Amino acid sequence: MNLDKILAISGKPGLYVLKVQTRTGFVAESLLDGKKITVNLKSNVSLLSEISIYTHEGEKPLTEVMQKIATKENKGQAISHKEDNATLSAYFKEILPEYDEERVYPSDIKKVLNWYNTLQTKGLVTDLAPAAAETPEEAPAVEEKPKKAPAAKKAPAAKKASAKKEE
Numbered sequence: 001m002n003l004d005k006i007l008a009i010s011g012k013p014g015l016y017v018l019k020v021q022t023r024t025g026f027v028a029e030s031l032l033d034g035k036k037i038t039v040n041l042k043s044n045v046s047l048l049s050e051i052s053i054y055t056h057e058g059e060k061p062l063t064e065v066m067q068k069i070a071t072k073e074n075k076g077q078a079i080s081h082k083e084d085n086a087t088l089s090a091y092f093k094e095i096l097p098e099y100d101e102e103r104v105y106p107s108d109i110k111k112v113l114n115w116y117n118t119l120q121t122k123g124l125v126t127d128l129a130p131a132a133a134e135t136p137e138e139a140p141a142v143e144e145k146p147k148k149a150p151a152a153k154k155a156p157a158a159k160k161a162s163a164k165k166e167e
Helices: 062-072 087-097 106-121 154-166
Strands: 006-009 014-022 023-032 036-040 045-047 052-054 058-063
Touching: 006 106, 014 036, 052 062, 058 062, 062 087, 062 106, 087 106
Parallel strands: none
Antiparallel strands: 006 014, 006 045, 014 023, 023 036, 052 058
């Protein structure tokens, strides 16, 4: 499951797909209704691929947690994020038995399940692992263009003009 371009924007409901980067921010498309919005660089934005869940041994990337949910549900819908906290905690304990109950709040579990169900509805739950970074051998060759020498004619012309003014 590739979460590299999937965003959660603070103050905005649902998930978004990064479409285009601009000088002042970026354009994102909502997975809920398909509307495009511009997002300022000052907005609090999280890439799902950068989010982790606290466990007793350390942190577990959200991609792995989502993959475990997909495996448990055979890539189908998970339980609703609107279930009571006890049900959500029990479900999450089945998915990730080592999660840290003290640092992972019910609101976090609700977000994860809501995000999973949103991605599943849009057909983005797949067996594919996150795309590995390109190695230098795989990167396409880029030809460097020779740099042009700076134009030398402009500087002497400026000197001639200032020389005429002095006379």
